[in-house]
Amino acid sequence: MRRVVVTGLGPVSNVGTGVADFGASVRAGRSGVSPITSFDASGFPHANAGEVRDFAPKELVERLDPAEWGRSSLFAAAAARLAVADAGLDPAELARAEAGSVMGTTSGESQIIERLTEEEVAGGWESLSPHLPRQVPASRLAYAVNRELGLTGEAMTLATACSAGNYAIGYAYDLVRSGAADYMVAGGADSVLRWAHAGFYRLGAVAKHVSSPFDRDRSGIITAEGGAALVLETLEGARARGARVYAEVLGYGLNCDADHMVSPHPEGIAECMRRAHANAGITPDDVDYICAHGTGTPANDLAEATAVLDVFGGNPPPISSVKSMLGHTMGASSAFGAIASLIGMRDGFLPPTTNFANHDPALGGIDPVPNEARPARVRIVQNNGFAFGGNNAITVFGKVS
Amino acid sequence: MNGTRAGVPTLAITGWSAVSPIGTGADGFTEAVREGRGGGADVSGMFDAPLPSDRAHAIPGFRASDHLGRKGTRHLDRSTALALVATKLALEATDADVAADGRVGVVLGTTAGSVRTTSEFSRDTLVQERPYLVNPVMFPSATINCPAGRSAIWHGLRGVNATVAGGQMSGLNVLRYGAHLIAGGHSDVLLAGAVEEFSPHMAWGHRALTHGYDVPLGEGSAVFVVEDAERVRAQGRLPEAEVLASAFGSGAPEDTARTLESAVTRALRLAGVDADGVWGVATGEHGIAGIDTAEDEGVRAALGGGPVRVRVKPLVGECNSASGPFQLAALLARYRSDPGLHGRVSVLTSVSADGAAGAAVVRGRHMPGPTATTAPAGEGSP
Numbered sequence: 001m002r003r004v005v006v007t008g009l010g011p012v013s014n015v016g017t018g019v020a021d022f023g024a025s026v027r028a029g030r031s032g033v034s035p036i037t038s039f040d041a042s043g044f045p046h047a048n049a050g051e052v053r054d055f056a057p058k059e060l061v062e063r064l065d066p067a068e069w070g071r072s073s074l075f076a077a078a079a080a081r082l083a084v085a086d087a088g089l090d091p092a093e094l095a096r097a098e099a100g101s102v103m104g105t106t107s108g109e110s111q112i113i114e115r116l117t118e119e120e121v122a123g124g125w126e127s128l129s130p131h132l133p134r135q136v137p138a139s140r141l142a143y144a145v146n147r148e149l150g151l152t153g154e155a156m157t158l159a160t161a162c163s164a165g166n167y168a169i170g171y172a173y174d175l176v177r178s179g180a181a182d183y184m185v186a187g188g189a190d191s192v193l194r195w196a197h198a199g200f201y202r203l204g205a206v207a208k209h210v211s212s213p214f215d216r217d218r219s220g221i222i223t224a225e226g227g228a229a230l231v232l233e234t235l236e237g238a239r240a241r242g243a244r245v246y247a248e249v250l251g252y253g254l255n256c257d258a259d260h261m262v263s264p265h266p267e268g269i270a271e272c273m274r275r276a277h278a279n280a281g282i283t284p285d286d287v288d289y290i291c292a293h294g295t296g297t298p299a300n301d302l303a304e305a306t307a308v309l310d311v312f313g314g315n316p317p318p319i320s321s322v323k324s325m326l327g328h329t330m331g332a333s334s335a336f337g338a339i340a341s342l343i344g345m346r347d348g349f350l351p352p353t354t355n356f357a358n359h360d361p362a363l364g365g366i367d368p369v370p371n372e373a374r375p376a377r378v379r380i381v382q383n384n385g386f387a388f389g390g391n392n393a394i395t396v397f398g399k400v401s
Numbered sequence: 402m403n404g405t406r407a408g409v410p411t412l413a414i415t416g417w418s419a420v421s422p423i424g425t426g427a428d429g430f431t432e433a434v435r436e437g438r439g440g441g442a443d444v445s446g447m448f449d450a451p452l453p454s455d456r457a458h459a460i461p462g463f464r465a466s467d468h469l470g471r472k473g474t475r476h477l478d479r480s481t482a483l484a485l486v487a488t489k490l491a492l493e494a495t496d497a498d499v500a501a502d503g504r505v506g507v508v509l510g511t512t513a514g515s516v517r518t519t520s521e522f523s524r525d526t527l528v529q530e531r532p533y534l535v536n537p538v539m540f541p542s543a544t545i546n547c548p549a550g551r552s553a554i555w556h557g558l559r560g561v562n563a564t565v566a567g568g569q570m571s572g573l574n575v576l577r578y579g580a581h582l583i584a585g586g587h588s589d590v591l592l593a594g595a596v597e598e599f600s601p602h603m604a605w606g607h608r609a610l611t612h613g614y615d616v617p618l619g620e621g622s623a624v625f626v627v628e629d630a631e632r633v634r635a636q637g638r639l640p641e642a643e644v645l646a647s648a649f650g651s652g653a654p655e656d657t658a659r660t661l662e663s664a665v666t667r668a669l670r671l672a673g674v675d676a677d678g679v680w681g682v683a684t685g686e687h688g689i690a691g692i693d694t695a696e697d698e699g700v701r702a703a704l705g706g707g708p709v710r711v712r713v714k715p716l717v718g719e720c721n722s723a724s725g726p727f728q729l730a731a732l733l734a735r736y737r738s739d740p741g742l743h744g745r746v747s748v749l750t751s752v753s754a755d756g757a758a759g760a761a762v763v764r765g766r767h768m769p770g771p772t773a774t775t776a777p778a779g780e781g782s783p
Contacts, residue, residue, distance in 0.1 A: 043532040100651070108513055108545060108566055110523075116606075117523040125451055125605050133606035134754070137512045138545060138566030143755040146651045152660075155651045155757055156574055159511065159545035159566040167563060174581040178409055195523035198533045199540040254587055255503060256562035258553040261541040268559070271503070279586065388541055389550020391562050 004176045005400060006246045007238050008087025008231030009339045010079040010187070012060070014050045014224060015325055017078075019086055023343040025325070027373045029354045032326050033210050033222050039114075039194045046206045049192050050224025050327025064148050070109035070135045073144035075189035075227025075332070076101075080145040083185060083229040088243055091149060098181050100153030101145035102172045103229075104164025104188035105331035106387075108138025108157070111191045141189055145229070153181050162328070163293075163385030164188050165228060165335030166393035170252035172232045173395075182237060187229035188332035196330075197223045203262065211296035211328070212355035213321035214305070214368040218296045224327030228335035230342075235400065246342040247397040250380070251280030257390025264300050264386055269307035272392035276382065277311075280396035284312045286380050287396075289350055291337040292368075293384040294321025295328055304384065305363040318376075320369035324354040334385030338395060341381040345399055349373045409584045412576060413630035413640035416495025417594075419730050420487045421621040422458040423716050427494055427733070430623075434734035439716040440619060450601040453608045458619035458718025459599035469555075476538050477551070478515040479598040479620075484548035485555050487622035488592050492556060495626040496638055497590045506560030506588040507549045508579050509624075510571025510595030510722040514545035517600035548596050561588045569685055570649070570751050571595040572725015573759040577647050579627050589632070594624030595722040607719065616688040619718025623726035642733055642765040645746070646671035649759035657692070661699025661750060661758035669703075672762040674746050681709040681735065682748040683728035687719050696752045703760075704748065711735060711747075725751045729763070736765030743767035 011017065014032025015025035025032075032050045041047035052075075057066045060078035069077070080101060084094060112135045119128050142155040154175060158167040165188030172186035200206045200223060207220040238245050253276030257268030277283060293304055308316045322340045323329075329336055340351045356370035378399070385393045418426055422440025423433035432438075440458035447461050465474040465482035468489060474482065488507065492499050499505050513519075522543040526532040541547050546564040553562045561582055567574035575593040582588050597603075599620035607618040630643050648667040650660040669676060682700055686693045700710075713731040714720075720727055732747050743766060752758045 041532075045533075100649075105566070106544060107519075110513075110519055113513070113516060113519050114523045116602075117520045118527065120520075121524060121527050125453075125601065128605055128609060130609040130612065133609045136516065136606065137568040137755075138514075139512070139568040139570065139753070139757075140755060141566075143651065143753075143757065147653075147756070152650055152652055154577075154649055156570075156578070157566040159514070159564045160549075160562070161544055161546045171578060171581065174585050178581065178584065180409070180581075193523075194526050194532065195519065195535070195543060198526045198535045199522065199537070199543065201533045202535050202537045203540065254506075254561045254563070254582075256506070256550070256553045256559050258557055258559045258562075261547070261550055261554070271559070275587075387546070388544050389546045389562060389564075390553065391546060391550060391564075 001177050003235035004173050004232055004249045005235045005238050006230050006342060007233055007243045008083040009342060010083030010086060010229040011339050012052060012075055012079045012227040013326055014052045014226060018082055026322060026340045026351045027349055029352045029372060030325060038192050044201060046201055046208045048209060048222055050222050051192050052226050061148050064144060069144055070112045071191040072105060072109055072189045073140045076103045076141040077144040077148035079187055079227035079229035080185045081148055083231045084149060087231040094183060095150035097183055098153055099151045099183035100155055100181055101142045101151060101185040102156045102168040103141040103145060104158045104168035105138055105141055106161045106190050107193060107196060108159060109135055109140060110193050112136050114194055145185055160391040161387035161389060162330050163334055163387040163391050163393040164331035165333060166385035166395045169338060169395050173249045176232050176234060184232045185229050186232055187335040189227040190225055190330035190332050192223055192225045205297050207296060210355045211323055213294035213296040213324050213353050214301050214363060215356050216358040216360040218298060218301060220297050221295045222327030224329045226329045226332050228332045228339055230338060245400050247345055248400050250396040250398045252276055252395045253279050254393050259390055262388055264303035265390060266303045266306040268390055269303055269386060269392055270310045272394050273307060273311045276394035276396050282380060287317050287382045288378045289317055289381050290319035291341045291381060291383045292319045292321040293386045294323050296323060302362055305366050308366060309364045314365050316366060318350055318367045318369050320351050320353040322351050334383060337383045341383055342397060345378045345381060348375055348377060350376045409580045411630040412580050412627045412644040413633040414625050414642040415497050415628055415633060415640045416491055416626040418487050418490030418494055419623040420483050421717050422460050422619050426490050430730055431734035431737050434731050435738045440718055448601050452601055452604050457599060458617045460620060478518040478542035480515040480596050481542060481548045481551050483598060483622040484509060484552050484596040487594060487624040488552040488556060491592055491624040491626050497626050497628055499590060501589060503559045504589040505558045506562055506591050507552050507558055508563045508575045508591050508593045509549040510565045510567045510575050511545060512568045512597060512721045515542055515598055516602045518542040520602050568722055569724055569753040570757050570759060571722035572729055573647055573649060573751050573761055576644050576761055577649060583629050591627050592624050593627050594622060594726045596622035597721045597723040611689060614689050617718040619720040621720055621723050623723060623730045641768055642763055645762040645764055647761040651757040654756040657695035657752050657756055657758055658698035661696060661752055662702040664758050665703035665748060665760040668760040668762050674762060676704045678746050679704055679708045679748055680742060680745045681711050682750060683711040683732045685724050685728060685751045686712055687714040692752060692754060696750060700750055732763055733765055737768050740767045
């Protein structure tokens with residue numbers, strides 16, 4: 001089996017597009033949260049989201065015609081294009097190589113379904129735009145990446161909700177590790193949706209202003225969007241071409257709570273951590289930093305902290321949530337977590353949990369890296385992702401010396 | 402083009418099920434394929450909303466409670482209900498150790514989840530007095546991974562749980578992903594398949610996508626119990642079939658025939674099989690000239706005109722993500738029905754409108770069913 005490394009990062013986010021802007025924002029603790037503009041949110045008591053207001057697909061993609069693709073597919077393609085540039089790969093050579101993409105998502109092109117629904121409500125079933133149904137399949141996220149980059153290999157979209165980015169990184173790792181592919185672009189994409197905002201609000205899971213993970217008074221998520229992509233290739237190949245290596249993918253763990261569709265389950269999460277450690281060949285002592293799922297709902301953060309204390313004991317490594325800044329980017333979120341972690345590993349800092357005011361005694365001795373990035377030498381990162389359906393996925397990255 | 406190579410196991414299929422317009426369970430599906438009995442039903446009473454046509458290859462008589470009991474089945478969306486029944490029947494059909502805690506998982510394909518549930522949820526944000534007055538009970542069903550997640554809860558499966566949004570490619574996607582998950586030690590036994598529901602939303606969308614052609618829309622789910630074939634043999638068990646290799650490629654939609662040709666050729670090479678040895682090929686041809694032509698050209702270029710063409714869509718309708726699994730089920734039905742096919746190799750192909758194409762190489766075993774006789778079904782001259 002071959003060793004697999006990350007050589008390129010492509011964030012398209014509400015706190016910055018590209019590694020430099022995104023990294024600077026995460027380090028400075030900037031917020032990407034603002035009043036919703038993509039739909040009429042005046043009827044919602046909580047009307048903030050993490051929209052990527054300056055997303056300009058025409059400036060980021062070279063081959064795709066934005067009119068033919070939904071917003072999530074364009075996020076995916078734009079992020080992939082940035083990641084390949086960051087990896088220093090010649091696009092023409094990449095297109096000739098054994099290369100493909102795996103993208104994760106929660107809701108795929110649900111914005112298209114919302115548009116069709118609006119048409120049905122306004123004008124009846126006969127009035128649906130005939131060009132829109134073609135844009136509905138969520139498979140188009142990965143196809144958009146392959147088409148944008150001219151990749152001829154795997155193109156798969158994993159729709160495992162809010163941990164999908166980690167599932168995608170895991171499968172891309174498998175494909176490169178086993179030799180089925182030499183390069184893979186992996187990540188996730190999602191778009192802000194009226195129906196999802198309504199659903200989370202109805203569950204009492206949307207914060208009024210901002211999300212404050214691990215805080216005693218945390219009150220929920222901020223629905224958000226974006227695209228996040230990583231380039232994976234072999235360590236041998238990366239060294240041969242003199243590429244900068246962010247980190248090695250050491251392994252990943254997947255499991256299912258099989259308990260409840262929406263409530264997180266501490267035992268299931270702890271088991272997923274153990275699986276990830278075993279798969280990566282590490283012990284809890286090896287982990288320097290945990291990039292949390294950290295949604296900011298009372299239930300998630302309690303379940304996550306409980307699992308961390310169970311697996312790591314009373315003095316766990318620092319655990320912070322970039323969702324405090326980005327909001328919850330759904331299927332992209334664990335890919336954003338990976339990107340933030342790897343920039344921190346390269347530049348020597350831990351991303352902060354912003355909006356933090358009071359320690360929650362129910363979360364034991366966890367250290368959420370409150371409010372300010374912390375200088376740190378990080379060798380091994382555990383990147384958490386949990387989801388509806390009890391779909392737990394954790395990736396583990398290690399510095400290559 | 403990516404193919405499975407060293408380090409990825411041959412998959413054994415040790416049980417399967419179908420919930421389909423032509424029959425339920427492996428036996429029911431096999432019998433319908435053997436007899437060439439197609440679906441097609443009056444769907445006019447299924448929904449309050451209007452439909453573009455009174456007939457479709459739906460399963461209007463499907464009731465989850467008939468298979469699962471009444472408890473817990475009231476608020477299920479149709480995709481989830483179909484998946485729960487298909488996974489239940491698959492678990493009952495296998496001799497795999499499905500009680501091994503944490504080692505049994507689910508990998509289900511879809512196109513975009515329950516589009517009806519998502520759309521109705523979205524509709525409520527427009528038509529209710531307040532945009533947030535949605536039905537929270539249906540929120541999980543509006544999310545794409547609900548059928549897989551609920552299947553795990555229903556059957557207590559704490560292994561890997563994944564949903565692949567692969568559309569037409571889903572059958573190949575779940576087999577390929579499943580093989581890698583097992584190779585990586587993440588699971589021992591996987592329920593791999595796909596589910597697609599019939600609804601007004603799918604029917605009107607389908608009408609737009611198939612404009613000018615008469616292609617009935619179907620629905621259903623097929624699920625296969627897959628394991629590492631070597632492990633199955635070491636346990637002294639005999640699988641019904643093996644997926645020897647697969648390959649997947651993507652390209653410009655106008656290059657689909659060539660992409661498919663190289664996928665078939667590559668999958669055969671990885672399987673160590675000559676094109677001459679292939680008795681049949683189960684295609685996803687569904688009656689739309691452009692994309693059918695590409696699939697036909699790709700198959701002929703790779704395999705010549707010899708292999709029997711097994712077409713299941715004339716029987717089950719266009720089932721989108723469930724198409725590939727129904728094609729595989731049709732191949733297994735043929736192995737069950739015809740002793741002459743025992744141990745011989747067949748090919749499964751899929752193409753998508755977005756330029757993806759792929760193939761899997763299957764070797765099946767003759768397993769005489771309750772009413773085994775031979776008669777070709779669902780096929781024409783290639």
